[in-house]
Amino acid sequence: MLGYIFRRLLLLVPVFLAVSVVIFSIIHLIPGDPIDNLLKIGSGPEQREIITARYGLDKPLVVQYWIWLSGVLQGDLGTAIVARRPVADLIAQALPHSLTLGLCALAFSTTFGIVLGVIAALNRDKFADQAIMGGVLLGSTMPGFWLGLLLILVFSVWLGMFPVSGARTWSALVLPVVTVGLGGTALVARVTRVAMIEAAQRDFVMLLHAKGMRPLRINLRHVLRHALIPVVTILSLRIGWILGGAVTVEVVFARPGLGTLLIKSLNQHDYPVVQACLLILAMAVMLGTLIGDVIQAAMDPRIRAALG
């Protein structure tokens, strides 16, 4: 098992390099550059050249990439061109906000998704099932920013229960978490329901009944346990997504997280910051998958055996 985790971590190195190339190329293909944001109105072309050279933007792309990559590998994310601060500082400020939001949303969608999925599966085709699945469908089709605005309108503006925006208090976290978590809840509920129904039809369930086990125990201890294996796959794919997927929601709620930082830096063509943000999101996706695979192996001895 430890050997497997180590091998998977090693595998992250080539993936990391590939991702970094893609990110770097895309960023520099986008028209426009950061210098426009630095030049004072009325400055001439010679000033532009001076500033361009100062940030190394006059060098060929390959050289720029190499300089950036060797910095990253030494733990130096560079300096923001427009914000004029170390990128690491900006990230360190933004990341905790995003992590809090992402992890809370993940916990929210995991808990409610599994509970709703189980209730729906146990009441298959009855009213509770149809009500839950209908609600879930509705929730999953609503775009995050729209749902966010709706929640702000109802709970902050009309009811005054939560702050409209910001991240100063814990109560400011509630609406963003619900907004980000609802889509995930829908997904988890659907997968849980289908996996429960499928697992309940497995042969060994018949023998559990034959042993005289209570249906509730069969469903919660055995059927759910099997159903959770595909649910973990879905969730692990979401760990990374939820950091990145929170981007629009962070903007709507004006939370100073990674998403807000990313959007702002993109608008300003602040290459080093954008690159660092995207790299972190990509790494989160990869780590999420790894974590999911490890949890699955912990849950299923057959997977463990196959991994050696």
Added chain:
Amino acid sequence: MLLRVENLSVQIGSITPLEGVNFDLDKGEILGLVGESGSGKSLTALALAGLLPLIGGRIPTGRLLFDGADMVPMSRSQLRALRGRKIAFVTQNPMTALDPVQRIGDQVDFVSRTHLGLGRKAARARTVELLTQLRIPQADTICNAYPHQLSGGMKQRIVIAMALSGDPELIIADEPTTALDVTVQAQIIQILTTLVRERGLALVLITHDMGVVAQACDKVVVLYAGRLAEQRQVNALFGRPAHPYSAALIGCIPREGMAPGSLVGIPGAVPSVASYPTGCRFHPRCTNAGAGCSDIVPELRSLDAGGAVACHYPLPGIENA
């Protein structure tokens, strides 16, 4: 009488795939339940184990007297109290019968902990003892293994251990060896029947291997297309079968290499529920069919020699014998 099945039928949705099944079984007896695939053996087993609700089935008519109490009107929780405790079940395919993510020992322990009220340690000791009796080497190591680490034969022994663990009075084994390697089939049957005999339990052994019936059983019930064809003492059936279908079954005791469930001796196949013939359901395949077979359902008639047969023209030398 431990078990008395009276006019049992089973209904699933709008179809009635099983009807008119009668037999009884005493403590210490082994009953073979035979018939080609699709004749209703598994449905009979599920009915006896009170598991029909799981497949959406119910019992519209008939009685299932177990220890004198009718199981048909029992509630689900009453049936659950019987299952694993008084009536144990051995399923067809040991490869899929065990929970793949739970350790072997815990799966067996459950039965004695739940039904006999044993503590963790006592239950485990009982499990190890049972596994040893089933000739499983290193029983305490096996307890910590997961199902995928064991062979099919080993898994079926585990399932049998689970069945024995609650100290049942009746065991229902639905083709317990069909899914296994030919080489271990005989061994499993032998272990199962020996333990059942030693403990004086009753066993309903479902099989389509007439050789197994001849060797291991006291009584036999022959089903065809969801109806009882004949039920007899084993010696009587093999000596002088009354139903042409039984005779055909005996005539084709499967030999090695034959696909299980295929009866080379009888041309044709068991009809499906949707296309059951009128009259005697066996008449299109019967060599002995005569007037009335195609439109009158044969009543179940007791034979003077013991047992009963449902046939208009039972084989000669039987009637009034």
